[in-house]
Amino acid sequence: MGYALKETEFRYRAWTKEGKWQLGELTTDKYVKIHEGSNVFHYGQALFEGLKAYRTKEGNIQLFRPELNFERINAGLDRLVAPRLNRELFFDAITKVVEANIDDIPDYGTGKSLYIRPYVIGHGMNLGVKPSDEYMFSVFCAPVGTYFAGGLQALEFVSTDFDRAATNGTGQVKVAGNYAASLYPRQLAKDQGYAGVIYLDPSTHTKIDEVGAANFFAITNDNVVVTPKSSSILPSITRRSILYIAEHILGMKVEERDCFIEGLDEFKEAGACGTAAIITPIKAITHKGKRHQFGNGDVGPTIKKLYDTLVGIYYGDIEAPEGWMHTVL
Ligand code: PLP
Ligand code: COI
Secondary structure: OEEEEEOOOOOOEEEEEEOOOOOOOOEOOOOOOOOOOHHHOOOOOEEEEEEEEEEEOOOOOEEEEHHHHHHHHHHHHHOOOOOOOOOHHHHHHHHHHHHHHHHHHOOOOOEOOOOOOOOEEEEOOOOOOOOOOEEEEEEEEEEOOOOOOOOOEEEEEOOOOOOOOOOOOOOOOOOOHHHHHHHHHHHHHHHHHOOOOEOOOOOOOOEEEEEEEEEEEEEEEOOEEHHHHHOOOOHHHHHHHHHHHHHHOOEEEEEEEEEEEHHHHHEEEEEEEEEOOOEEEEEEEOOOOOEEOOOOOOOOHHHHHHHHHHHHHOOOOOOOOOOOOEOOO
């Protein structure tokens, strides 16, 4: 089951009819029966999202910035030449799945949450390479803990010569093919005992792009929060939120710019961030056999502050900026 702590009972399915989305419904059927000639099996016309529901101290259930997942899934659908989802369908699906699986939402104080996985696939017999005529949108969920390791613990990462996405490819959208391309470099890194992979910019391989399933950020020696600017990385909702927190709550300077893999000395702390990764501190990056450690290798004070603020917002312990939290129940 990988990252999932258990399977939940209810999922939501919606289908297009003559290419137009229809509202869907909840089902307990875990299996999808579609034609063997479907695009999703051969040409990778598939994409997904990831967001979480959190239980607050008062017992409410809230989602973190789901509007941004809605925007991003539609950006991905445009890139895959698939029909956009409307807001009613997206939120109907998420709300119903969260409500139906409410007993599987981890308790406040456990550090766990309910991971929600919306996805769209192109289906129907289609042997030539062209967009599908019909699509399915589904949402399922699972309770989860942390993605990389238990708690706030600094981990070892390694750079790779492989690319997960091309300079003007599909890195900015959450399409399935990006993840297929990442499996081999991930395996090599795991076999060598690393927690994950650092991808470099595909054109020059001199700048950090992102981590396999998370974005990269770092704190300079003079306390600026820096994150790479690149056309081949996913615009992480967590990264955008961290930059906002750093600037508007912690009063720090923030920059989106190049982060050279040979210039890591300018940083005293580094981290990987994402819905699943939350904030995972990076202890060291090994590049071409040379290990660069950030600070003394422990969780740095700025990363700790960013983590506490972000997680406080997730669980409703810290007031969120206007419009961030979406209360389901
Ligand atoms: N980059 C990649 C490749 C990812 O798969 C993810 C996970 O969603 C992220 C970054 C982090 O994005 P977000 O913070 O929106 O979850
Ligand atoms: C996420 O953080 O939502 C991801 O997509 C990462 C991973 C589980 C693929």
